[in-house]
Amino acid sequence: MKKEKKMTLTLPAEELMACGHLACQGCGATLAMRYMLKALGQKTALCIPACCWAVIDGPYPYSSLDVPIYHCAFETAASTATGVKAGLEMTGDSETTVVAWAGDGGTFDIGLQALSGAAERNEDIIYVCYDNEAYMNTGIQRSSATPYGAWTTTTPVKHFKTRPKKDIVAIMAAHRIPYIATASISHPEDFVKKMRKAKDIKGTRFFHVYAPCPTGWKSRPEDTVKLARMAVQNAYFPLCEIEDGDKVTLNLKLKDKKPVNDYIRIQGRFRHLTEAQVASIQAEVDARWERLLKNCAV
Amino acid sequence: MREKKAKKIVFNSAEEMPTMIASVGSQTHNLTGAWRNIRPEIDLAKCLKCGICWKFCPEPSIDIVDEWPVVDYDYCKGCGICAEECPAKCIVMVEERK
Numbered sequence: 001m002k003k004e005k006k007m008t009l010t011l012p013a014e015e016l017m018a019c020g021h022l023a024c025q026g027c028g029a030t031l032a033m034r035y036m037l038k039a040l041g042q043k044t045a046l047c048i049p050a051c052c053w054a055v056i057d058g059p060y061p062y063s064s065l066d067v068p069i070y071h072c073a074f075e076t077a078a079s080t081a082t083g084v085k086a087g088l089e090m091t092g093d094s095e096t097t098v099v100a101w102a103g104d105g106g107t108f109d110i111g112l113q114a115l116s117g118a119a120e121r122n123e124d125i126i127y128v129c130y131d132n133e134a135y136m137n138t139g140i141q142r143s144s145a146t147p148y149g150a151w152t153t154t155t156p157v158k159h160f161k162t163r164p165k166k167d168i169v170a171i172m173a174a175h176r177i178p179y180i181a182t183a184s185i186s187h188p189e190d191f192v193k194k195m196r197k198a199k200d201i202k203g204t205r206f207f208h209v210y211a212p213c214p215t216g217w218k219s220r221p222e223d224t225v226k227l228a229r230m231a232v233q234n235a236y237f238p239l240c241e242i243e244d245g246d247k248v249t250l251n252l253k254l255k256d257k258k259p260v261n262d263y264i265r266i267q268g269r270f271r272h273l274t275e276a277q278v279a280s281i282q283a284e285v286d287a288r289w290e291r292l293l294k295n296c297a298v
Numbered sequence: 299m300r301e302k303k304a305k306k307i308v309f310n311s312a313e314e315m316p317t318m319i320a321s322v323g324s325q326t327h328n329l330t331g332a333w334r335n336i337r338p339e340i341d342l343a344k345c346l347k348c349g350i351c352w353k354f355c356p357e358p359s360i361d362i363v364d365e366w367p368v369v370d371y372d373y374c375k376g377c378g379i380c381a382e383e384c385p386a387k388c389i390v391m392v393e394e395r396k
Contacts, residue, residue, distance in 0.1 A: 006365065011353055019326055021330075025376060026377035030356040030357070031356050062307075064324075064325035214377075222378030222379050222382040223382065225379055226383075
């Protein structure tokens with residue numbers, strides 16, 4: 001009986017990311033890229049600024065992806081994508097989806113002005129930020145996406161980061177772009193569904209993808225997907241969509257939120273935190289969750 | 299399915315170098331299996347055919363062949379996500395044989 005069970009794949013079978021890429025063991029960003037290409041298909045052009053993926057893809061003239069890639073400067077992901085889209089439109093190609101694919105440093109800090117400009121002009125691009133919460137590619141330096149309490153090489157244990165993470169989704173919602181979504185690599189079906197929905201929308205679409213990094217978070221490589229799932233289930237990283245800047249939809253309604261303590265304690269970067277500090281993170285997560293629920297009701 | 303194990307391309311002079319990336323998926327000459335300390339072994343007798351190992355493989359080095367998961371050891375880096383996520387616990391990580 002069991003042997004005759006048919007395998008049903010919940011994701012598209014098409015594989016546009018090849019083996020042999022240079023990511024660390026258990027990399028979350030590669031999973032994010034794999035799911036995005038599964039959703040968008042072959043007719044996609046990528047603009048990648050300096051980030052982990054600029055390295056993972058492989059050295060010139062090799063590439064591990066089946067789609068064209070434009071490596072651009074760190075701060076220009078959104079403006080390069082704008083230009084590529086305009087160029088494609090000039091040649092009569094309106095089918096190809098242009099994706100700017102940047103890490104959290106290239107989105108939250110360095111690329112913010114280009115992204116803000118593109119969003120204000122409502123350029124017809126998809127901007128994906130895969131968030132591993134520090135500059136992992138250059139050796140784990142703090143970014144404005146690094147959460148409270150985290151260790152990085154520039155915020156060592158004695159002087160760990162005391163400022164909270166920047167709320168990029170609220171910044172993008174303030175631009176009133178047609179579509180904003182958060183996604184996690186632990187929920188690929190949800191990610192692929194949102195990406196397909198975004199593909200058919202005109203205008204700037206922004207994705208905030210949670211991609212754990214075992215190297216920088218000092219967690220075990222096998223826990224990558226587990227960490228992403230825990231972050232969704234304890235409302236540390238809630239899954240939601242925002243349409244036209246104000247219509248908020250919650251994709252995963254949590255009946256009983258799990259405590260953040262389990263999530264914090266399996267990561268080496270939070271090892272120094274005391275019980276009281278973890279309780280303050282819990283209070284912050286609860287407050288953010290309540291705010292989100294209030295926005296959904298409106 | 300894409301042809302795997304592309305050969306490494308060697309350029310003898312600057313004129314031979316292409317102005318764009320050589321070909322799509324050309325990075326497959328890089329056999330990342332050498333990075334591995336532990337290897338996943340799938341006990342197909344216990345397999346539920348859920349496809350979760352395939353879904354969460356970051357390489358992706360788990361292929362679905364005739365509806366069964368097969369690990370490509372040329373590329374598997376041994377991260378252990380498949381063993382951690384398998385609901386039937388039919389994947390075990392064993393120490394790499396030399």
